[in-house]
Amino acid sequence: MSRYDSDPSKCSKTDLLGPWKKEEYTVNPFGTSRVDSPFQKHADVKSLFSEQFLRLKALVQEIAADPNHQSRGVVLAGNPGSGKTHLIMRFAGEMINANRILFIRQPNNPDAVFYHVYARMLESLVERVPGTDYTQIQYLLAKSFSSIIINEIRKLEKPSETMRSMDALLSQSYLNIYRGLGGSDTEIRRKNWRFIEKRTLEWWGNTHGFGGEGSAIVKALIKYCSYSDIGRREIIRKWLTGSELSETELRSTGFENRVDTMGLEGFAVEAIRVLGKLSIEDEPLIVVFDQLEGLKYNEELLINFGEAVKELFTHIPNTLMIFNLFPERWEAYAAIFDPSVVERISQNSVFLNTPSRNEMREVLECRAKEAALDLTTLFTPDELAKIVNGESIRTVLNNASDYYRLKKDNIPLPQPLSSFKDRILVEIRQLKEEISWIKKHLDFSIPAFQETGQSEKISKLLENYATSAENEYEEILLISDADDAGKLQVMLRALGKSTQLKVGPMKKGHKAVPENVMVRTGRGKTTVTGFLHIRGNAFTSRLKNFNELAESHPYTFFQLIRDERQEKITAKVAVQEINRLKNRGNGVVVSMDRDNRVLFESLYRLITDIQNRDIDMDLHDAVKVIKKLHQDYWLIRLLEDDY
Structure with missing residues (x-):
């Protein structure tokens, strides 16, 4: 009996169908072996890396309990395909109702690292919180502004009846900031939001200083919350991305174009700082830096990224910064980064070891069960033994996917590298690249590349990427x-x-x-x-x-x-x-x-x-x-x- 038969909560479906009822099931349950972002949903074996999950959760709780709200770093180290981003997906799924999850892919421009980080933060903040009608940015601002206003009202000796009503309303639910401040009465709503803006800006100046552009950014965020008109909110959104507004748009909002005087990098740093400060009134931010291995191909970019991270730790409070990396890549980066950067990034370390064969099988069982299929009916014991004999979760899922296509659609298994020698040659290429990046003076010849089969594989990959890019085309905000x-x-x-x-x-x-x-x-x-x-x-x-x-x-x-x-x-x-x-x-x-x-x-x-x-x-x-x-x-x- 599978362990999931006694614990149906670990996978969503428990009624198992016969394996090849094509009219009832057509999607390959093992076809997706990667998690592209923590906002996706994939079958998840909760017992896998449970200790590492609890370690990350404890770090967030420690930041929340810290009276100084100091940010912390953690290196999440694991080999390719070991499940780093998958673990972050699980982590995000549990934490997103309270914490804001910000996913930062690899930067690519040495002169615009801060703006890249800020832009990816904005993309994450417009992700909808599951089970709600609100996005992450709406939750962050509602909780922060409500907390500020409630505290400010309670400092007053004789708050007005309107203020007491606002206190009661926001104390009941901070989301009432969007739905209860005046209802359909536009004038009352405007008056309430003018009060919120005035008190919040006073709080910001008294708490975090009147210098810099922080007050203007806070004001823009308040306007973003208060406007019900989609067109006016879009103008504020553009301003917050650093885009230049027209004279008409500037007059309608009362803002000024700041990027030309500050530069995009300066604007990004100030905006990130504001988000971090506001999060103190909410819950710690969780910032995940993923796909960092490619930084090794541009040493200027790598060094600038390290310096930017050091600045982020200085400017952003109340944040857990997670850096997903291969173990050997982190060792190489640590030798290049300034020691102060290394110290902040690797303040904590979490390692993902290669799962056991039984754990690999549990992953397959979960995928099959989610699709209402029985793993032991899908594959023979000999096939299962070959499938789980992989060096990573990704490899095992890819193996299962290939066997599934063979059984269901009669698609032959992909031909492995033609010989043990060919497999060694691929490893030599990868090893040469790693060593030459560090030493920069090795030189040995590698036999010529054999193109057979690669064109079809790359064409298929590009088709998949094109489908994803097509789906995202109309949704890109920045x-x-x-x-x-x-x-x-x-x-x-x-x-x-x-x-x-x-x-x-x-x-x-x-x-x-x-x-x-x-x-x-x-x-x-x-x-x-x-x-x-x-x-x-x-x-x-x-x-x-x-x-x-x-x-x-x-x-x-x-x-x-x-x-x-x-x-x-x-x-x-x-x-x-x-x-x-x-x-x-x-x-x-x-x-x-x-x-x-x-x-x-x-x-x-x-x-x-x-x-x-x-x-x-x-x-x-x-x-x-x-x-x-x-x-x-x-x-x-x-x-x-x-x-």
């Missing part, structure tokens, strides 16, 4: 110039490893230009690709400087990319600057349409997943196939001298 430029740099460094290639931004003194990547091939061809998704005066001034660069470098090709989802540029001077670039012999303006964006994101995802060893594939082999499959794509052609 399109960042720096993020796109960073992604392009990551891809070009990977794709151009076999060629003599220089990659970096082109600058114009201290003048602001579009975030850009300059590519110079071994034969001397130079292309500058700029991204300009912003609008307003910042768009015009940056494009004007970009045009001046193009005029002063007549033998360099300049292309400017703007996402088609952004507002159309209509200002007279801006349109003139666009035409100025278009009419040059060495310039072009490109609208990044849906197909262009989907392929761009798919290639980035494939490359970074290989770098982070989420996919068991040699990067150099994959690059050869990518270049062949998409040889006409503009990104690939950047590496060619005839582009």
Whole structure:
């Protein structure tokens, strides 16, 4: 008898069907072997890594009980496919009703680490809290502002009847801040929110100081809560992302554009600090840094990330920062980071060991049971023994998936590497990459790559990524110039490893230009690709400087990319600057349409997943196939001298 027969709560379904009733069940229960973010839902064996789960939970509780609310770091170390992100998914699922879960994928631009972190925080904060009608940001602000207002009212000697009513209402449920402050009476609602804004800003100044931009950010968050009009809330959302507002939008909100004076990095740091300070009135934040293994491919980015993390520990209170890493990668990073960075990140350590064969089987049983299937009916004892004989949970799930396809759809098992020798060659490639990254002077030859079978596998992976990118296309709230430029740099460094290639931004003194990547091939061809998704005066001034660069470098090709989802540029001077670039012999303006964006994101995802060893594939082999499959794509052609 399976252990789940006596504990049905561990998996959702207990009525087991016959194995091959195709009309009743068509989805491969083992087909998903990865967790992409902690907000996803996958079958979960609660007993697996239960001690590590309790350790993480205890750290959050310790921060909450600390009168100083000091932030703490923890390295969550485990080999590829060991279940690090899956454990975070379980952790998030239990903690998200009280704590805010912020998921930060690998940064990609050395000059925009803080903004990358902030942008990913905003993406996480708009995730809906399961079982509710509210997002994480709405919960954070409701609890924080309600707590502040209740305390402020109770300090008054003679609060008015309105104030006492507000105290009672918010004490009953802090979510009443959205649904009970005046009801349908617009004037009462406005009056109540003016009181909340006044008292909260006074509290902020008295508690955290009047300097910096913190008060303006707090005010924007209050406006975001108070506005019922979707259009006005969208204006505030744009301001909070660092986007420039039009004169009309500024007049309607009473705000000022601050990013040009502070810079995006400065604005991001201040906004992150505000979120951390507000969380003291709520519960500790949980910030998860994932997919960090690929940082090794850009040492400048790695070092800047370490310095940024040190600043985050200084600026953000009340936060548990979790760093998901391979054990050997953390040891390598620790040798590069400043000791103060290492000390903060590895203040605590949690290790995930390889599960036993019985635990691997429990994972399979849970997946099968969730699909109302019986594992022992699906596979023979001999097949199960082969399936669970994997080095990681991911490998075991992939093995089960292959056998499932064989049984259900008569799809042959994938051919393993043709021999033990081939398997060793893949390991040698990976070992060479690891050693050369650390020592940078090893050189030994590796037999030529055999393309057989790889093209089909990579094509299938890109199809899967494209499907995901298509689904997310309309939901993306923040399109960042720096993020796109960073992604392009990551891809070009990977794709151009076999060629003599220089990659970096082109600058114009201290003048602001579009975030850009300059590519110079071994034969001397130079292309500058700029991204300009912003609008307003910042768009015009940056494009004007970009045009001046193009005029002063007549033998360099300049292309400017703007996402088609952004507002159309209509200002007279801006349109003139666009035409100025278009009419040059060495310039072009490109609208990044849906197909262009989907392929761009798919290639980035494939490359970074290989770098982070989420996919068991040699990067150099994959690059050869990518270049062949998409040889006409503009990104690939950047590496060619005839582009």
